[in-house]
Amino acid sequence: MIGYTLRRLGYGVVVMCLVTIFVFVIMRLVPGDAVSLQLQDTGVSKEAADALRAEFGLDDPVWVQLWEWLAGAVRGDLGASFYNKEPVVDLFLARVPVTVQLGLLAMLVGTALGLTVGIIAAVTRGSVTDSALRVFAVAFLSVPNFVVALLLLTAFALWFAWSPPLVYAEPTEDFIGWAQQMAIPVFALGTGGMAAVARLTRSSMLESLGSDYIRTVRAKGVRERTVVLKHSLRNSTIAVLTLLGLELATVLGGTVIIERMFGLPGTGQLIYQAVLDRDYPVVVACTIFYAGLFVITIILIDLLYALVDPRIRTGKALS
Amino acid sequence: MPSPPLLEVNDLYVRFPTPAGPVNAVAGVSFTVSAGETVAVVGESGSGKSVSSLALLGLLGSGNISAGSVLLRDEELVGAAPERLRQLRGSELAMIFQNPMSSLDPLFTIGDQLVEALRAHRPMARRAARARAVELLREVGLPDPERRVRAYPHELSGGQQQRVMVAIALTCEPALLIADEPTTALDVTVEAQILELLRTMQREHGMALLLITHDMAVVAEMADRVVVMYAGRVVEQGPVAEVLRSPRNPYTRALIDSIPTPATPRDQPMPAIAGSVPTPAEAPAGCRFHPRCPSVLDRCSEAEPPLYELRPGRASRCWLHDGALRAGPAPAAGEVHHVA
Ligand SMILES: Nc1ncnc2c1ncn2[C@@H]1O[C@H](COP(=O)(O)OP(=O)(O)OP(=O)(O)O)[C@@H](O)[C@H]1O
Ligand SMILES: [Mg+2]
Numbered sequence: 001m002i003g004y005t006l007r008r009l010g011y012g013v014v015v016m017c018l019v020t021i022f023v024f025v026i027m028r029l030v031p032g033d034a035v036s037l038q039l040q041d042t043g044v045s046k047e048a049a050d051a052l053r054a055e056f057g058l059d060d061p062v063w064v065q066l067w068e069w070l071a072g073a074v075r076g077d078l079g080a081s082f083y084n085k086e087p088v089v090d091l092f093l094a095r096v097p098v099t100v101q102l103g104l105l106a107m108l109v110g111t112a113l114g115l116t117v118g119i120i121a122a123v124t125r126g127s128v129t130d131s132a133l134r135v136f137a138v139a140f141l142s143v144p145n146f147v148v149a150l151l152l153l154t155a156f157a158l159w160f161a162w163s164p165p166l167v168y169a170e171p172t173e174d175f176i177g178w179a180q181q182m183a184i185p186v187f188a189l190g191t192g193g194m195a196a197v198a199r200l201t202r203s204s205m206l207e208s209l210g211s212d213y214i215r216t217v218r219a220k221g222v223r224e225r226t227v228v229l230k231h232s233l234r235n236s237t238i239a240v241l242t243l244l245g246l247e248l249a250t251v252l253g254g255t256v257i258i259e260r261m262f263g264l265p266g267t268g269q270l271i272y273q274a275v276l277d278r279d280y281p282v283v284v285a286c287t288i289f290y291a292g293l294f295v296i297t298i299i300l301i302d303l304l305y306a307l308v309d310p311r312i313r314t315g316k317a318l319s
Numbered sequence: 320m321p322s323p324p325l326l327e328v329n330d331l332y333v334r335f336p337t338p339a340g341p342v343n344a345v346a347g348v349s350f351t352v353s354a355g356e357t358v359a360v361v362g363e364s365g366s367g368k369s370v371s372s373l374a375l376l377g378l379l380g381s382g383n384i385s386a387g388s389v390l391l392r393d394e395e396l397v398g399a400a401p402e403r404l405r406q407l408r409g410s411e412l413a414m415i416f417q418n419p420m421s422s423l424d425p426l427f428t429i430g431d432q433l434v435e436a437l438r439a440h441r442p443m444a445r446r447a448a449r450a451r452a453v454e455l456l457r458e459v460g461l462p463d464p465e466r467r468v469r470a471y472p473h474e475l476s477g478g479q480q481q482r483v484m485v486a487i488a489l490t491c492e493p494a495l496l497i498a499d500e501p502t503t504a505l506d507v508t509v510e511a512q513i514l515e516l517l518r519t520m521q522r523e524h525g526m527a528l529l530l531i532t533h534d535m536a537v538v539a540e541m542a543d544r545v546v547v548m549y550a551g552r553v554v555e556q557g558p559v560a561e562v563l564r565s566p567r568n569p570y571t572r573a574l575i576d577s578i579p580t581p582a583t584p585r586d587q588p589m590p591a592i593a594g595s596v597p598t599p600a601e602a603p604a605g606c607r608f609h610p611r612c613p614s615v616l617d618r619c620s621e622a623e624p625p626l627y628e629l630r631p632g633r634a635s636r637c638w639l640h641d642g643a644l645r646a647g648p649a650p651a652a653g654e655v656h657h658v659a
Contacts, residue, residue: 210380212421218378220436220487221409224401231424309426310471 008302012295016288021066023287027280028062034082034278056082069284078288079281081274088285091270096289098168098266099255103293105186106251110193111244115233117194118201123228125206133198140195145254149188149261156184168265185262189254193247200243204236211235237308241301248297252290323393324351325494325527326375331387331397333367333374335599342599344370344382346551352495357521357528359542359559361535361574365596367551368531369417372497376412377404392494410440413488417500419480423472429456429483430468436490455486459516478509485516489524496521497529502537514541535578539563544632547571550596550607553626557633567635569614606638614639 035052053059057068072079078088121133140148156162164184169177208214209232217231218224259268267286274282306312333345345367352358360368373379375389375396389396391411396404408414416422423432433452437443443451449468456464459482472480481501488496498517502510518541521528530541538545538559545562547555547570555568566572573592594611597603603610609619616638627640 212416212418213424215378216416216422216432216484216487217424217435219376219408219414220490221405221407221439222435223405223439226435231427234426235424310428311425311473314471314474 004306005299005303008299012299016291016295019291020284020288024066024069024280024284025062027275027278027283028065030278032278033058034280037278038083069281078285081282082279083277088281091282092267092285092289095265095267095270098264099252099259099268100293101171102182102185102189102255102259102264102266103248103251105182106189106254107193107244107248108190109186110190110247110251111197111240113190114194114197115201115240117198118236119205119228119233121198121202122205122209122232130202134202137195137198140191141199143191145188145192146257146261148191149184149258152184152188164262166263168263181262181264185258185264189251189258192250192254193244196243196247197240200240201236204239205232208232208235234308238305241304241308245298245301248294252293325354325356325392326352326529327388327390328371328375329388329390331371331374331389332385333370333379333382334385335382337600339600341385343385344551344599345374346599347387348548348551348553349387350546350553350556352527352529354494354527355521355525356544357530357542359538359545360529360531360548361533361538361545362548363533363574363592363596365550365598366548367599368533368548369499370551371548372414372499372529372531375497376408376414377401378408378414406440409436409493410491411494412497413491413493413495414497414499415481415484415488415501418504419484419501420472420477420504422484423480425472427471428468429470429472429475432483433468433487433490436487440491451490452486455489456483458489459483459486459520460512461486476509477505478513481505481509481513482516485513485520489520492524493526495527495529497531499531500533501530503533517541535563535574539578547574550602551599552607552636553634554608554637555635557629561633567629567633567640568637569612569639570608571635573611573613606636 033053034056035049035058039049039052050059057065060068069079076089078092080087081091117133117137121130121137124130143151153163164181165177168181171178205228209228213235214227214231217227255266255268256272257268258264259266260272267289271283271286271290273279274286328351329349331345331348332343334341334343348367348371350358350360360371362368370379370382374382374384377396377399384397387397391407396407423429427435430449430452433455434445434448437448437451438445453464453468456467461467461479461482467475467479472483475483484501496517501517502513505513514537517528517530520526528541530537532538542559545556545559546553547562547568549570555562555566555571562571563575566575577592592611597607597610603620604623605618605620606612606623609615612619618638624636624638624641626634626636628634629640
């Protein structure tokens with residue numbers, strides 16, 4: 001079990017390194033750099049611009065820049081923003097909590113709603129409820145999350161004359177304000193996952209409800225509620241866990257747009273602006289964060305697998 | 320006759336919805352099981368044995384009982400409230416299945432699954448249930464029960480898993496244990512052990528056993544009476560010794576002829592009767608067995624023979640018994656005819 005976790009962790013680190021290097025190089029291949037964008041239309045001479053490039057090290061070959069960056073990174077120094085010269089680490093740590101809150105809540109809400117909808121659809125299979133829930137799930141699956149967000153914003157504004165506050169408040173300072181501001185973003189980000197989880201929960205519960213071991217549980221005279229919520233649900237969790245890893249990628253991608261739409265000061269906004277500005281150190285730092293979050297989640301999911309399924313725990317592969 | 324039967328199945332019909340319309344997988348099955356008795360239900364694959372037994376427990380899934388009656392100690396189970404059936408399952412009627420490897424929930428320990436069965440029908444402290452679980456595992460001959468109670472199903476062999484299934488079935492001392500081909504998925508030595516276990520448990524707990532099988536050798540070894548099924552119908556029934564010695568129905572005779580002799584190669588489990596059982600949707604007109612029957616008559620394809628009661632407790636569904644009948648219109652299928 002420990003070996004298994006360590007191996008996963010090893011893979012994770014390798015993936016993060018590869019992603020970092022990839023982004024590092026790709027950013028520098030994109031036309032335009034921070035200097036030309038900053039000095040655009042200012043009439044600064046080419047010599048002055050080159051001097052600035054030299055200061056940032058942008059005139060070195062890519063591999064030299066990469067080497068220097070890595071040398072800093074291993075000491076915990078991810079460089080400074082090309083714009084306000086603030087250390088990237090500080091800039092970034094200030095933004096992380098918002099994105100983590102948003103992503104985590106979206107995943108939680110999406111999973112909880114998805115499981116609920118999936119279970120109801122599975123036990124009412126073939127009924128009107130089942131069909132309605134499935135249509136609803138497909139609808140949410142096919143509409144991008146920013147569209148859901150826009151629709152919700154419009155609906156609340158039109159029907160209830162309500163719109164979320166524009167300035168972000170820390171939950172510790174103003175919980176109500178925070179909740180009001182987070183509600184629509186969380187829901188919009190969670191819906192895609194909710195629909196996917198609902199569909200998968202329904203189909204894997206139907207499969208397990210028709211299985212031999214469920215027949216045994218029923219033959220023991222166990223209450224139907226226990227059959228569904230204990231045995232069938234738990235056996236369906238394995239498939240759903242796999243999906244959650246993929247879902248996280250979608251949710252994290254979604255935060256970039258959603259944070260901008262709702263003025264949430266998270267890493268999504270940071271990376272968005274940094275890409276436009278070619279602020280390489282910030283982009284790379286954000287990338288590491290996203291990749292790291294993803295890798296950690298995948299490892300957590302693997303651990304959860306083992307927690308749910310004793311066959312994985314004892315090293316016997318699932319058929 | 321002795322005391323009234325424990326279980327009385329009368330003219331049972333089970334219907335499944337299919338894309339091509341509803342089909343009757345079981346059509347007019349009747350039999351009885353007395354307390355403490357072993358009744359074998361025998362027939363080839365697809366003859367409706369599992370469907371009949373699942374119907375008794377109300378575990379048909381997409382199918383339903385469309386006609387007939389199932390009396391357990393004079394209580395009607397057809398149309399009974401689902402909650403009543405749930406109470407009876409596990410406590411009065413227990414069942415073990417063909418494939419022990421897939422019949423236990425892979426995510427729970429053996430102990431948890433036994434404890435769940437123990438506590439489904441009577442209040443019992445967790446610790447007491449745990450101790451009882453170990454006792455039951457010991458009783459069914461699982462080695463090292465204190466340790467095995469914490470094992471997961473995948474850590475046991477097929478034979479051990481079937482022992483666990485027997486233990487689960489015994490938790491509430493059922494009046495009737497239904498064993499649906501309990502040894503088909505196991506190898507020959509394990510098969511003998513499980514059959515022996517069933518026999519011992521039956522004797523010690525005084526249960527009735529409804530043993531479903533497609534193996535006439537198992538019938539000979541285990542049962543008091545036998546019910547032979549073909550394509551959803553009962554084609555012959557009677558005391559085992561008598562039916563084996565002088566089968567009256569051509570299908571039964573074919574099944575008996577297919578018992579492997581010592582000369583039969585071991586890897587060929589059962590020299591099959593040519594052809595296969597028709598699905599309910601494609602059951603032929605007339606006698607359902609006639610396309611495969613060695614003794615087929617002209618009328619066999621025209622009308623289905625009734626189940627002739629040859630003498631009390633002995634019946635067969637075949638036109639060959641018609642010789643003793645008075646002239647008259649052909650009786651409707653499913654109707655029982657008394658032959659003087
Ligand atoms: N859910 C279902 N839907 C439709 N038809 C079914 C269903 N279950 C069983 N049947 C049909 O009922 C018939 C009898 O099936 P059953 O499982 O009772 O056979 P069996 O005698 O137990 O055979 P085996 O020895 O293979 O277990 C089969 O022809 C099968 O096609
Ligand atoms: Mg069967």
